[in-house]
Amino acid sequence: xxxxxxxxxxxxxxxxxxxxxxxxxxxxxxxxxxxxxxxxxxxxxxxxxxxxxxxxxxxxxxxxxxxxxxxxxxxxxxxxxxxxxxxxxxxxxxxxxxxxxxxxxxxxxxxxxxxxxxxxxxxxxxxxxxx
Amino acid sequence: xxxxxxxxxxxxxxxxxxxxxxxxxxxxxxxxxxxxxxxxxxxxxxxxxxxxxxxxxxxxxxxxxxxxxxxxxxxxxxxxxxxxxxxxxxxxxxxxxxxxxxxxxxxxxxxxxxxxxxxxxxxxxxxxxxxxxxxxxxxxxxxxxxxxxxxxxxxxxxxxxxxxxxxxxxxxxxxxxxxxxxxxxxxxxxxxxxxxxxxxxxxxxxxxxxxxxxxxxxxxxxxxxxxxxxxxxxxxxxxxxxxxxxxxxxxxxxxxxxxxxxxxxxxxxxxxxxxxxxxxxxxxxxxxxxxxxxxxxxxxxxxxxxxxxxxxxxxxxxxxxxxxxxxxxxxxxxxxxxxxxxxxxxxxxxxxxxxxxxxxxxxxxxxxxxxxxxxxxxxxxxxxxxxxxxxxxxxxxxxxxxxxxxxxxxxxxxxxxxxxxxxxxxxxxxxxxxxxxxxxxxxxxxxxxxxxxxxxxxxxxxxxxxxxxxxxxxxxxxxxxxxxxxxxxxxxxxxxxxxxxxxxxxxxxxxxxxxxxxxxxxxxxxxxxxxxxx
Numbered sequence: 001x002x003x004x005x006x007x008x009x010x011x012x013x014x015x016x017x018x019x020x021x022x023x024x025x026x027x028x029x030x031x032x033x034x035x036x037x038x039x040x041x042x043x044x045x046x047x048x049x050x051x052x053x054x055x056x057x058x059x060x061x062x063x064x065x066x067x068x069x070x071x072x073x074x075x076x077x078x079x080x081x082x083x084x085x086x087x088x089x090x091x092x093x094x095x096x097x098x099x100x101x102x103x104x105x106x107x108x109x110x111x112x113x114x115x116x117x118x119x120x121x122x123x124x125x126x127x128x129x130x131x
Numbered sequence: 132x133x134x135x136x137x138x139x140x141x142x143x144x145x146x147x148x149x150x151x152x153x154x155x156x157x158x159x160x161x162x163x164x165x166x167x168x169x170x171x172x173x174x175x176x177x178x179x180x181x182x183x184x185x186x187x188x189x190x191x192x193x194x195x196x197x198x199x200x201x202x203x204x205x206x207x208x209x210x211x212x213x214x215x216x217x218x219x220x221x222x223x224x225x226x227x228x229x230x231x232x233x234x235x236x237x238x239x240x241x242x243x244x245x246x247x248x249x250x251x252x253x254x255x256x257x258x259x260x261x262x263x264x265x266x267x268x269x270x271x272x273x274x275x276x277x278x279x280x281x282x283x284x285x286x287x288x289x290x291x292x293x294x295x296x297x298x299x300x301x302x303x304x305x306x307x308x309x310x311x312x313x314x315x316x317x318x319x320x321x322x323x324x325x326x327x328x329x330x331x332x333x334x335x336x337x338x339x340x341x342x343x344x345x346x347x348x349x350x351x352x353x354x355x356x357x358x359x360x361x362x363x364x365x366x367x368x369x370x371x372x373x374x375x376x377x378x379x380x381x382x383x384x385x386x387x388x389x390x391x392x393x394x395x396x397x398x399x400x401x402x403x404x405x406x407x408x409x410x411x412x413x414x415x416x417x418x419x420x421x422x423x424x425x426x427x428x429x430x431x432x433x434x435x436x437x438x439x440x441x442x443x444x445x446x447x448x449x450x451x452x453x454x455x456x457x458x459x460x461x462x463x464x465x466x467x468x469x470x471x472x473x474x475x476x477x478x479x480x481x482x483x484x485x486x487x488x489x490x491x492x493x494x495x496x497x498x499x500x501x502x503x504x505x506x507x508x509x510x511x512x513x514x515x516x517x518x519x520x521x522x523x524x525x526x527x528x529x530x531x532x533x534x535x536x537x538x539x540x541x542x543x544x545x546x547x548x549x550x551x552x553x554x555x556x557x558x559x560x561x562x563x564x565x566x567x568x569x570x571x572x573x574x575x576x577x578x579x580x581x582x583x584x585x586x587x588x589x590x591x592x593x594x595x596x597x598x599x600x601x602x603x604x605x606x607x608x609x610x611x612x613x614x615x616x617x618x619x620x621x622x623x624x625x626x627x628x629x630x631x632x633x634x635x636x637x638x639x640x641x642x643x644x645x646x647x648x649x650x651x652x653x654x655x656x657x658x659x660x661x662x663x664x665x
Binding site for chain 1 (some may be wrong): 211212214215218219221222223225226229293302318347348349350353356368369370373374384387391396411414417418421422425428534567621630643644647648650651652654655656657
């Protein structure tokens, strides 16, 4: 039987107050560790990529210097872009598996265990949520 | 011209191998789609693909004829400057991996608009997102169809305009059949088969070329320089294509920007993230895609310089199909008619698979965003939505055939670059803002989408690709007041600025509950769409 999404299990579904979840320490920690990893990394690879683009565009002399045989600085830099892309990918996956996933799973388990249901008034979270 | 003549003698072999590919894939499509029942089945393949399968399909979707034929040819003719394309196309995947793929999978259902409309006012945002989706898909489709025409000139020896129109029609009809029969599941299997064939074929040729040069990259480069004759060492250095003037240098930066920011905003790439059961599988698919695509671009580096060494830029440029013929010519020089037939069939399959992926994306966007959520205000059944999607497939297919025949012979790179620039301008700012900026509002989204879409298309219309030079679409006219071929350098920052400005000037505020829900769901995966269980 095909069913569209999880809606069928309505009785069992939690109805969380998402602002409560958002304000919880656990979620703020997850959000923090996600952003503090992903944003600097994204900024770094974009900088490195544009540095390369600018060098290839305006520093022809530098990139034309031979390194080994017919292989010049430009080719080495270009291949390093491949290496850094593969490296960042592996790094992100390791970090996501070891740090981000367990945190997300814990919060998901709490929500699905009705810890944050709207009816239940949990004192800790309070209103507002926002920083 | 003996090379081209002997190439034409293998036309029947090419056609036979291609026919085998079509036959095998049709059978697989029909088998795969037997239990297509719901909208999630039709649009998202039941969300039942594994990360590895989806990653391979993404590679199949992404490595279009522009990548295979275009980049190999660009390296063969322009040397180092052709290599720059592959770097932009690859690095761009990090944007998708780090910022978009998983969060999108957790918050959306079928289309990009699902994510954008999550916490903003649904109607206007969905309409805007659907319009930009359709625009990007259409330009990308035109490029692929026009590419099919150019390819045929070389591979089947059909050089008359009418003959090519017939072939474009056949490609379009086949594509409609795949998508109608198979939906996303069938389309995905076509992508997977094609990706495996393409990467395996490119790998075999790469090993072959390297073997001829003693597995020494430096020796290969040296022999490319030697074949090029006087001044051949320019092939190894940057600047051959983009170093001519200050304007062309700026153009290169613009292209680099559009390439790196466009990928994570291409609707047909985004839609693929919905075909896996969880965000973790979405992450795995991007990782697979990065390894496959990166590996493939390393192969094209060898193939491009291999073609420059074994054939030479002048012979390539003189062949029918021009620069695009470098890869097929190289296949012929290496393995004779049989390898050429295989590579040609793979090139056809490439166009067919990419076109099918684009068509199903455009159809889903129209049926799900415009028909179901705007016109019928959500009061539809999944069955009627899928029916509308199927009708849309036929309409888009016919439009693409007509557009492809019209665009045949036009500058293909222009259309691909336009698709990337439009995607990066119209879609990426809104995707990033709505995922990461709490304060972002509907006004900001609309300003950014329409501003980015409009400025990108307008600047292209007044650029040298449309008028003013000998290679323009309308060489006789002269209204090219925008000097760059690619609009990204202006339109992408403009769209980011408009999204910010619209939000700051918006006195209203979006629902904080919805914002909280979206943020929690995007990071934890709570309530994400589940896989269909049969």
